[in-house]
Amino acid sequence: MSTHRQNLLATAFAKLLKNKLxxxxxxxxxxxxxxxxxxxxxxxxxxxTTNVSIKFSPGIWAKLSSDAKLAAKYVPGHFFxxxxxxxxxxxxxxxxxxxxxxxxxxxxxLGLVVGTFLGLLAAYYKRLDNLIMRVMDILFTFPGILxxxxxVALMGVSTxxxxxxxSIWSIPNFxxxxxxxxxxxxxxxxxxxxxxxxxxxxRILFIHILMNCLPLIIVIATMRxxxxxxxxxxxxxxxxxxxxxxxxxxxxxxxxxxxMWKMPSLIFTPGVAVMLTVISFNILxxxxxxxxxxxxxx
Amino acid sequence: MRGxxxxxxxxxxxxxxxxxxxxxxxxxxxxxxxxxxxxxxFASLYIAPGDPAQMVAGPSATExxxxxxxxxLGLDQPFLVQYGIYLKHLLTFDLGTSYTTHQPIAxxxxxxxxxxxxxxxxxxxLSIIVGIPTGIAAALRKDxxxxxxxTTASLAGISIPNFWLGTMLIYIFSVKLRLxxxxxxxxxxxxxxxxxxxxxxxxxxxxxxxASFTRIGRSSMLEVLQSDYIRTAKSKGLSAWIVVMVxxxxxxxxxxxxxxxxxxxxxxxxxxxxxxxxxxxxxxxYLINAINTRNYPVVQSTVxxxxxxxxxINLGVDILYSFIDPRIRYD
Numbered sequence: 001m002s003t004h005r006q007n008l009l010a011t012a013f014a015k016l017l018k019n020k021l022x023x024x025x026x027x028x029x030x031x032x033x034x035x036x037x038x039x040x041x042x043x044x045x046x047x048x049t050t051n052v053s054i055k056f057s058p059g060i061w062a063k064l065s066s067d068a069k070l071a072a073k074y075v076p077g078h079f080f081x082x083x084x085x086x087x088x089x090x091x092x093x094x095x096x097x098x099x100x101x102x103x104x105x106x107x108x109x110l111g112l113v114v115g116t117f118l119g120l121l122a123a124y125y126k127r128l129d130n131l132i133m134r135v136m137d138i139l140f141t142f143p144g145i146l147x148x149x150x151x152v153a154l155m156g157v158s159t160x161x162x163x164x165x166x167s168i169w170s171i172p173n174f175x176x177x178x179x180x181x182x183x184x185x186x187x188x189x190x191x192x193x194x195x196x197x198x199x200x201x202x203r204i205l206f207i208h209i210l211m212n213c214l215p216l217i218i219v220i221a222t223m224r225x226x227x228x229x230x231x232x233x234x235x236x237x238x239x240x241x242x243x244x245x246x247x248x249x250x251x252x253x254x255x256x257x258x259x260m261w262k263m264p265s266l267i268f269t270p271g272v273a274v275m276l277t278v279i280s281f282n283i284l285x286x287x288x289x290x291x292x293x294x295x296x297x298x
Numbered sequence: 299m300r301g302x303x304x305x306x307x308x309x310x311x312x313x314x315x316x317x318x319x320x321x322x323x324x325x326x327x328x329x330x331x332x333x334x335x336x337x338x339x340f341a342s343l344y345i346a347p348g349d350p351a352q353m354v355a356g357p358s359a360t361e362x363x364x365x366x367x368x369x370x371l372g373l374d375q376p377f378l379v380q381y382g383i384y385l386k387h388l389l390t391f392d393l394g395t396s397y398t399t400h401q402p403i404a405x406x407x408x409x410x411x412x413x414x415x416x417x418x419x420x421x422x423x424l425s426i427i428v429g430i431p432t433g434i435a436a437a438l439r440k441d442x443x444x445x446x447x448x449t450t451a452s453l454a455g456i457s458i459p460n461f462w463l464g465t466m467l468i469y470i471f472s473v474k475l476r477l478x479x480x481x482x483x484x485x486x487x488x489x490x491x492x493x494x495x496x497x498x499x500x501x502x503x504x505x506x507x508x509a510s511f512t513r514i515g516r517s518s519m520l521e522v523l524q525s526d527y528i529r530t531a532k533s534k535g536l537s538a539w540i541v542v543m544v545x546x547x548x549x550x551x552x553x554x555x556x557x558x559x560x561x562x563x564x565x566x567x568x569x570x571x572x573x574x575x576x577x578x579x580x581x582x583x584y585l586i587n588a589i590n591t592r593n594y595p596v597v598q599s600t601v602x603x604x605x606x607x608x609x610x611i612n613l614g615v616d617i618l619y620s621f622i623d624p625r626i627r628y629d
Contacts, residue, residue: 142608145571146567153594250459
């Protein structure tokens with residue numbers, strides 16, 4: 001059973017590598033994660049150190065510009081330039097990205113664990129089904145990021161609260177999809193065969209049914225990573241996520257908005273970072289779905 | 299229990315009966331959801347930090363004033379009694395008083411809601427006129443270059459944070475090209491001024507919806523094109539254009555109807571952020587200001603209004619769907 005499953009994952013991985021776009025996204029995310037992981041080592045400046053004498057210095061691209069005045073303003077070492085307080089943009093991107101990805105990852109995992117657990121229980125125990133799914137319906141009545149905003153409003157602004165808010169918002173998505181799949185799996189012959197061998201409910205549910213929902217869970221989690229990263233940036237942009245002065249991609253954009261006239265690259269770089277990260281997760285999730293779970297295709 | 303259900307189903311008299319019962323059930327469910335929503339919203343107000351009586355009475359109020367406000371608002375009553383009072387007020391559209399302006403919240407929302415609806419409506423129209431034709435075009439060119447470009451572009455559409463796209467649009471079209479206003483909303487989108495004001499926010503807000511309409515439109519069109527009746531229509535010698543536009547489109551649009559409710563909700567949620575970017579005085583901006591000033595009654599009321607609108611739209615969509623698609627299961 002377990003070797004069979006490993007083969008399944010290995011085949012899926014091999015298929016994924018055949019798709020150029022998906023491979024490119026996987027490589028991009030791999031490199032990004034390495035850069036962010038060793039971030040403090042390569043970011044040559046502290047993200048919080050201000051130096052107003054070099055504020056608004058342009059990035060290294062200024063060297064290519066025909067404008068000699070602009071090129072002269074480039075301060076060596078600050079590859080992506082500096083912001084309105086003279087802080088190094090590259091260091092802030094790297095340190096901020098660690099926060100975004102960490103929040104995205106932790107909130108996805110939390111949502112996955114709780115959502116999957118509830119979804120499995122609802123599918124397996126008829127008595128719990130109505131209760132759990134009606135609670136999920138209620139959570140679904142808050143459109144978009146509204147639920148996360150309400151939770152942050154009540155608990156107060158902090159990175160941990162934003163993370164919890166985003167994970168609570170993820171729970172119903174996992175629960176609903178996992179329940180649907182588990183209901184199908186439950187009726188399969190092999191589950192009856194397992195039951196005939198005398199397996200207990202807990203074992204059937206959390207080993208056999210769960211394992212057969214795993215491809216689905218991987219697909220949702222990948223897509224949910226994308227949503228969670230957008231969400232933390234959005235919350236930070238609105239001043240409800242990572243509190244300043246800590247850098248975060250969304251709050252960098254919010255601060256840079258005021259200096260758009262002076263230095264547009266300040267809104268451009270963090271935005272491109274969010275977009276490339278999110279699009280990579282979405283494309284990866286999309287291709288994974290085609291491979292692991294074609295039935296999900298919308 | 300199961301046997302009984304099967305029995306009851308097999309003796310269903312006629313379809314109309316089923317539709318009526320389905321709609322009745324759906325409306326009952328809506329009331330339950332609304333009730334649960336009010337409870338959550340009320341409970342969150344109850345546990346929110348700060349003393350509401352003190353906030354309503356104002357900073358210069360004496361102990362006696364506060365005590366009087368407390369008893370007038372019923373804040374000295376037990377939790378469930380307070381919830382009952384809250385529900386009673388809701389029935390008369392009394393949403394309480396804002397901590398900061400000391401004005402009735404219902405009036406403040408009534409001023410701002412039209413701006414939000416204006417933005418959401420313009421965005422849903424934009425999503426329909428761009429997303430659906432794009433989805434159909436992708437389906438007709440399945441696996442060709444245009445299809446691959448469009449499906450990947452639709453993934454990009456759901457991946458661009460709308461606050462960033464909005465900011466970039468302001469930079470390009472307002473700061474650099476000076477073509478369109480960078481924000482504000484003073485007229486509905488069908489007027490000349492309103493149209494100029496709505497273009498950028500509507501684009502920023504609707505990219506994700508356009509993308510999801512494209513994807514769903516594409517896959518539903520592909521499914522319909524493979525069905526028997528389309529083959530029959532083609533074999534009758536009808537032109538491909540007529541087959542697609544007359545025969546296939548009608549059925550391909552059905553899944554988009556269900557998507558409509560979810561999308562409208564997403565647009566309402568997204569409007570909160572877009573309003574902030576484009577300085578629109580809608581309920582999103584109202585909500586965010588309220589969160590920043592810890593104006594909890596306003597936070598709860600705006601959340602309640604947005605979620606209630608979402609519930610009502612989904613109800614409308616479900617009822618519409620039960621008329622459009624006779625294959626729906628009424629249980």
